[in-house]
Amino acid sequence: MNLRPIALASLLAASAATAAPILAPPAPLAKELQQYVRVPAGRIALTHVRVIDGTGAAPVEDATVLIDGAKIASVQPASAAVPAGYRAIDLTGASVIPGIVGMHNHMFYIARPNLDASGHAEEPLVVPQMTFSAPRLYLANGVTTMRTTGSVEPYADLNVKREIDAGRLVGPHMDVTGPYLEGSGSYFIQMHQIPSPEDARRTVAFWADQGVTSFKAYMNITRAELKAAIGEAHRRGLKITGHLCSVTYPEAAQLGIDDLEHGFFVNTQLDPGKQPDKCSGSAGDATIAAMKPGSPQANALIKLLVDRHVAVTSTLPVFAESLPLHEPLNPRAMAVLTPEAREAYLYNRNRAASRPPARAAEVRQGWENDLGLERQFVAAGGLLLAGPDPTGNGGVIPGFGDQRELELLVEAGFTPLEAIRIGTLNGAIFEGLQDRIGSIAPRKDADLVVIRGNPAADIHDVEKVETVFKDGVGYDSVKLLDSVKGRYGQY
Numbered sequence: 001m002n003l004r005p006i007a008l009a010s011l012l013a014a015s016a017a018t019a020a021p022i023l024a025p026p027a028p029l030a031k032e033l034q035q036y037v038r039v040p041a042g043r044i045a046l047t048h049v050r051v052i053d054g055t056g057a058a059p060v061e062d063a064t065v066l067i068d069g070a071k072i073a074s075v076q077p078a079s080a081a082v083p084a085g086y087r088a089i090d091l092t093g094a095s096v097i098p099g100i101v102g103m104h105n106h107m108f109y110i111a112r113p114n115l116d117a118s119g120h121a122e123e124p125l126v127v128p129q130m131t132f133s134a135p136r137l138y139l140a141n142g143v144t145t146m147r148t149t150g151s152v153e154p155y156a157d158l159n160v161k162r163e164i165d166a167g168r169l170v171g172p173h174m175d176v177t178g179p180y181l182e183g184s185g186s187y188f189i190q191m192h193q194i195p196s197p198e199d200a201r202r203t204v205a206f207w208a209d210q211g212v213t214s215f216k217a218y219m220n221i222t223r224a225e226l227k228a229a230i231g232e233a234h235r236r237g238l239k240i241t242g243h244l245c246s247v248t249y250p251e252a253a254q255l256g257i258d259d260l261e262h263g264f265f266v267n268t269q270l271d272p273g274k275q276p277d278k279c280s281g282s283a284g285d286a287t288i289a290a291m292k293p294g295s296p297q298a299n300a301l302i303k304l305l306v307d308r309h310v311a312v313t314s315t316l317p318v319f320a321e322s323l324p325l326h327e328p329l330n331p332r333a334m335a336v337l338t339p340e341a342r343e344a345y346l347y348n349r350n351r352a353a354s355r356p357p358a359r360a361a362e363v364r365q366g367w368e369n370d371l372g373l374e375r376q377f378v379a380a381g382g383l384l385l386a387g388p389d390p391t392g393n394g395g396v397i398p399g400f401g402d403q404r405e406l407e408l409l410v411e412a413g414f415t416p417l418e419a420i421r422i423g424t425l426n427g428a429i430f431e432g433l434q435d436r437i438g439s440i441a442p443r444k445d446a447d448l449v450v451i452r453g454n455p456a457a458d459i460h461d462v463e464k465v466e467t468v469f470k471d472g473v474g475y476d477s478v479k480l481l482d483s484v485k486g487r488y489g490q491y
């Protein structure tokens with residue numbers, strides 16, 4: 001009996017059902033994209049460089065990093081000889097960190113039609129896809145792997161991943177998240193509204209078959225729908241996170257969710273008038289303003305999350321925009337916005353600055369509580385991830401926002417080395433890719449960021465990105481940014 005055809009058929013069936021891996025084997029880059037390459041792949045020796053390896057370990061001064069093709073060959077002291085055949089690049093005064101693993105990195109912008117300076121806009125909110133600019137912005141700013149964490153055009157995101165992996169577009173490695181798993185009552189007109197647990201299960205199954213590699217539940221999903229979605233995602237070996245409101249953090253942890261977005265800002269367990277399965281009016285603002293770090297409620301919640309291995313994604317940049325004039329105006333970031341997006345951002349920025357004092361005090365209290373809860377979660381052994389959440393507010397921009405997240409983690413009380421670990425190795429661990437990415441070590445993928453400065457001493461130096469290596473190809477940060485100047489907000 002010849003088993004070969006059967007074996008082949010089952011192999012094909014298995015591969016059709018399996019999504020493309022997040023880290024695809026590197027393909028040669030298309031000719032027209034070579035203009036963005038500063039250091040072509042090969043045998044490269046980065047000499048006299050400070051190595052911040054992403055594990056939280058102290059930096060190694062004056063080291064040599066050997067890159068052989070798509071892999072890191074070794075990290076050795078500058079005194080050791082560079083083997084023959086390596087092209088040496090002197091990086092005196094510079095540092096390398098692992099490529100950032102961005103865990104809340106959307107591919108879209110949120111447009112508020114006819115927004116005016118008083119903050120009024122007309123319905124409906126629309127979400128244009130930034131398929132051209134976002135991947136370039138992420139890569140240019142040091143993000144080499146990212147999760148989309150909710151998609152409005154999942155086919156576009158899947159296709160852009162395929163094109164990047166094939167070398168026909170430039171951008172990071174992608175974990176494409178399925179469409180938002182949203183219940184009824186959404187204010188996003190582009191989202192499907194799940195009507196039942198069976199629909200939640202079918203939606204997850206369909207998009208897993210299309211190749212998405214993660215899921216995200218949203219603000220109006222019910223517990224029964226979330227339970228069905230978690231069950232189907234886990235049955236397929238995929239993880240599911242949530243930006244929750246209708247379901248509280250303890251409820252979601254008990255249902256088996258893998259990750260919670262937005263730090264502790266969108267937990268609704270203490271919101272007054274919270275009805276089961278319904279998003280509360282305050283959408284978590286009341287809970288975060290009330291939940292002091294170290295309080296019995298905080299301790300119980302953090303113990304539950306750590307015991308159940310639920311990760312938390314810190315997205316500080318989008319919340320920092322609610323603090324009056326807290327966020328600096330970064331001219332390099334503003335330059336990538338369209339004039340309309342820039343105007344909309346400045347309106348929002350001014351409105352945050354002119355909020356009534358009582359509301360401003362509540363926002364400030366919530367911010368301080370969240371920073372303390374994120375620290376307490378890490379101290380208790382929780383896995384904290386990092387992402388910018390580039391939406392809603394034009395001040396949070398792909399890539400620039402990932403850098404800002406690291407700065408804000410330091411403002412939260414983490415050391416720069418801890419912040420860098422949260423933004424690199426922790427994300428790799430969550431994705432199950434820590435043997436490949438997330439730190440700088442021999443045999444790992446050559447995904448690393450050359451920074452003109454020392455972010456271990458001053459975290460703001462993470463903005464001084466010069467070259468971003470992805471699979472051993474060194475991309476020119478400035479050229480990538482120039483190619484999207486004035487585009488973010490349009491396409």
Ligand SMILES: [Zn+2]
Pocket residue numbers: 104106149150243389391
């Ligand atoms: Zn988001």
